[in-house]
Amino acid sequence: MASSLNVSGAVSTVSEDRSEPIVRIRGFRMDFDGHAVLRDLSFDVERGETFGFLGANGSGKTTTIRALLGIYQPTAGELLVNGRRFEPALGSNLGYLPEERGLYKKESVITVMTYFGRLKGLGKHAAASWSMEYLERVDLADRAKVRVDKLSGGEQQKVQLGVTIMGEPELLILDEPTKGFDPVNRRLLLGIIEERRHAGATVLMVTHQMDEVERLCDRVLLLKNGVAEAYGTISEVQAQYGGTTAKVAFTGDIPDSPRYRVMRRENNYAELDLDESVDEAAVLRDLVQAGVRVRSFATGRPSMDDIFVRVYGGHDEPDEV
Amino acid sequence: MARHNMGTIVSFEVKRTLSKTGFWIATLVVPVIMGAVIALIVVSNTSAAAGADQQARAQFTFTYSDASEYVIPAVAEAFGGISVTDDEKSIADVQAGSLDAHFAYPTNPAEEPTKVYAAEAGIFANGKYAAIASEVLIASAQAALDDQSLATLVRGDFQVSSTTFKEGRESAGLAEVIPPLLILLAFYASILLMGNLMATSLLEEKENRVSEMILTTMNPTTMVSGKVVSLFMVGAIQMVAISLPVLVGYLFFREELRLPYVDLASLSFEPWPMLVGALLLVGGFSLVTTTLAAASAIMPTARDAGAIAAPVSIVSFAPLWVGALVLSNPESFVVQILTYFPYTAAPTAMIRNALGTLGAMEATIVIVELFVLSSIIFRIAVRLFQYGSIEYSQKVALKAAFAKHE
Numbered sequence: 001m002a003s004s005l006n007v008s009g010a011v012s013t014v015s016e017d018r019s020e021p022i023v024r025i026r027g028f029r030m031d032f033d034g035h036a037v038l039r040d041l042s043f044d045v046e047r048g049e050t051f052g053f054l055g056a057n058g059s060g061k062t063t064t065i066r067a068l069l070g071i072y073q074p075t076a077g078e079l080l081v082n083g084r085r086f087e088p089a090l091g092s093n094l095g096y097l098p099e100e101r102g103l104y105k106k107e108s109v110i111t112v113m114t115y116f117g118r119l120k121g122l123g124k125h126a127a128a129s130w131s132m133e134y135l136e137r138v139d140l141a142d143r144a145k146v147r148v149d150k151l152s153g154g155e156q157q158k159v160q161l162g163v164t165i166m167g168e169p170e171l172l173i174l175d176e177p178t179k180g181f182d183p184v185n186r187r188l189l190l191g192i193i194e195e196r197r198h199a200g201a202t203v204l205m206v207t208h209q210m211d212e213v214e215r216l217c218d219r220v221l222l223l224k225n226g227v228a229e230a231y232g233t234i235s236e237v238q239a240q241y242g243g244t245t246a247k248v249a250f251t252g253d254i255p256d257s258p259r260y261r262v263m264r265r266e267n268n269y270a271e272l273d274l275d276e277s278v279d280e281a282a283v284l285r286d287l288v289q290a291g292v293r294v295r296s297f298a299t300g301r302p303s304m305d306d307i308f309v310r311v312y313g314g315h316d317e318p319d320e321v
Numbered sequence: 322m323a324r325h326n327m328g329t330i331v332s333f334e335v336k337r338t339l340s341k342t343g344f345w346i347a348t349l350v351v352p353v354i355m356g357a358v359i360a361l362i363v364v365s366n367t368s369a370a371a372g373a374d375q376q377a378r379a380q381f382t383f384t385y386s387d388a389s390e391y392v393i394p395a396v397a398e399a400f401g402g403i404s405v406t407d408d409e410k411s412i413a414d415v416q417a418g419s420l421d422a423h424f425a426y427p428t429n430p431a432e433e434p435t436k437v438y439a440a441e442a443g444i445f446a447n448g449k450y451a452a453i454a455s456e457v458l459i460a461s462a463q464a465a466l467d468d469q470s471l472a473t474l475v476r477g478d479f480q481v482s483s484t485t486f487k488e489g490r491e492s493a494g495l496a497e498v499i500p501p502l503l504i505l506l507a508f509y510a511s512i513l514l515m516g517n518l519m520a521t522s523l524l525e526e527k528e529n530r531v532s533e534m535i536l537t538t539m540n541p542t543t544m545v546s547g548k549v550v551s552l553f554m555v556g557a558i559q560m561v562a563i564s565l566p567v568l569v570g571y572l573f574f575r576e577e578l579r580l581p582y583v584d585l586a587s588l589s590f591e592p593w594p595m596l597v598g599a600l601l602l603v604g605g606f607s608l609v610t611t612t613l614a615a616a617s618a619i620m621p622t623a624r625d626a627g628a629i630a631a632p633v634s635i636v637s638f639a640p641l642w643v644g645a646l647v648l649s650n651p652e653s654f655v656v657q658i659l660t661y662f663p664y665t666a667a668p669t670a671m672i673r674n675a676l677g678t679l680g681a682m683e684a685t686i687v688i689v690e691l692f693v694l695s696s697i698i699f700r701i702a703v704r705l706f707q708y709g710s711i712e713y714s715q716k717v718a719l720k721a722a723f724a725k726h727e
Contacts, residue, residue: 069537071711088539096537102530118329119538
């Protein structure tokens with residue numbers, strides 16, 4: 001099959017300023033029952049980039065997306081898609097994969113996909129042929145006429161992703177897109193997302209998989225306590241969070257030290273967070289002098305996984321509404 | 322785009338509703354039961370008619386004594402009767418089985434019972450003895466009258482033709498009442514058959530967790546409009562599916578079913594009552610549909626939504642509970658309340674419209690009320706769907722759905 005699915009349908013009907021960010025959020029506040037889930041959130045998503053919207057469970061990611069898409073009414077702030085409040089009737093070319101997955105379960109796969117394709121502005125035959133092409137790609141062509149509820153959870157997710165990317169949307173909002181996928185299908189899915197990105201689509205992605213973030217995202221935002229804890233390119237965020245990480249294979253006990261903080265310790269492996277001013281050689285010397293047998297010592301930037309653990313400290317935030 | 326999407330929604334909803342087995346079971350259960358009853362009636366009537374013929378042909382001998390002297394011997398003889406004076410002997414003969422029956426006419430048959438003694442012929446066939454005893458007496462009384470027309474009048478076998486006038490013109494009477502009443506029938510049938518469908522109309526998106534995808538693909542107003550229009554269409558299809566067997570039954574089995582003959586050509590479709598009836602039907606259906614759609618947007622499950630659908634349906638039947646009052650005293654306080662209370666307004670006004678007791682001003686007020694309320698509740702349903710359809714596991718808090726934000 002072709003490397004990309006090329007049936008474009010829905011056409012934006014409102015003129016857009018292409019130099020403006022595709023998503024702009026300013027001073028967003030969201031209260032539930034008097035409790036502020038989001039306080040003063042501001043960020044942009046630029047056209048053509050893949051943006052990682054990160055945070056612990058309950059930090060307000062899904063709430064932000066729902067408010068951006070008009071599903072929730074924001075308590076305060078401005079949330080714009082293509083320079084205006086999101087309004088599906090205006091023809092915004094959007095593909096949204098919500099966290100809460102679902103399809104019309106008693107209808108056949110092809111019926112559901114064609115229906116959503118029609119709603120996105122595709123012709124009946126275009127929607128059906130695009131759907132078949134997609135189903136072939138994800139190995140579900142023989143399940144096209146099967147009722148959705150007869151598919152496995154992973155198969156249903158594939159169908160839902162197909163519905164999301166149908167019509168070549170210019171903005172893809174994916175809320176935990178690989179949740180529930182096995183490694184093989186996860187790789188297939190990430191390939192499709194990457195393909196859409198190369199085709200020029202903007203991707204706003206919520207995920208807890210930091211390897212996905214490092215692989216796909218140009219910029220990220222880490223949400224904590226209702227505000228942006230970190231915001232920028234991966235390198236900028238890595239620089240913001242402690243600069244250098246030392247990965248040490250060793251035998252013995254790593255002593256406490258003001259020069260570093262132990263980020264992770266598993267059997268004979270540890271990751272140490274070094275302060276910007278600390279000399280890496282001095283740390284190694286301290287370890288050796290403390291009787292630790294160091295088998296390998298390598299320094300580098302902290303991974304996004306490290307940063308995530310550091311920011312959230314392994315604790316979820318209060319439940320998101 | 323919105324219009325295109327609405328067409329897509331209507332097509333999708335109607336097709337999938339019609340493809341559900343449950344829908345056809347619910348729709349056809351009424352005509353199928355009616356068909357089964359019709360078949361039973363036809364079979365029963367056919368065998369009853371055959372039995373009656375057989376009974377008529379089955380002659381039996383009887384004796385009679387006549388203290389009244391009203392019975393004319395020639396008439397009785399024509400029925401197979403023999404005059405006797407000794408009742409005791411004839412009764413003994415009947416008991417012994419040598420005589421089929423004996424009738425003892427009293428001195429004054431108008432005040433005293435005629436006694437019939439007869440051999441047991443079965444629970445249904447026993448009636449023939451009393452029938453012949455009566456027939457002998459009636460035929461004798463008629464024969465006693467010289468004037469045959471007088472005899473016909475005595476039997477009550479004559480016609481009365483009524484002409485009534487309404488607003489200075491000749492009224493069509495019952496023929497004018499039937500067509501608007503059929504609209505009421507359509508209203509009740511739609512409520513009964515579609516109540517559940519209405520109450521779950523917006524629930525499916527919630528139960529299937531597709532609300533978010535829907536809300537980001539189309540305007541919620543388009544979605545709810547599409548649902549309501551598809552309900553109208555499904556309702557119309559349901560009416561046809563139900564009416565067809567009834568029509569077939571009337572056209573082809575009217576005699577067997579002993580249905581009263583209705584001269585369809587004589588039915589009078591008066592423009593004003595029909596227009597008012599049609600507007601009441603659309604307005605009433607819209608109000609119930611939008612109300613139940615709004616309820617389905619609030620409730621997390623079909624069961625919860627059903628709890629709202631039932632009272633709405635029951636209340637709409639209130640005018641029938643006080644039917645006598647609606648017919649006899651439309652100006653009474655109770656009927657006035659029912660005429661203007663939103664959920665009883667349509668059927669009450671329909672009945673009064675058919676009977677000609679609904680004034681033009683009242684009709685206008687009720688129709689406007691129904692359409693305005695439907696429109697308001699439609700907006701509420703849209704709002705509830707927009708801000709409540711992602712409350713997947715609990716009832717939507719109305720306060721939250723209608724909260725004003727910046």
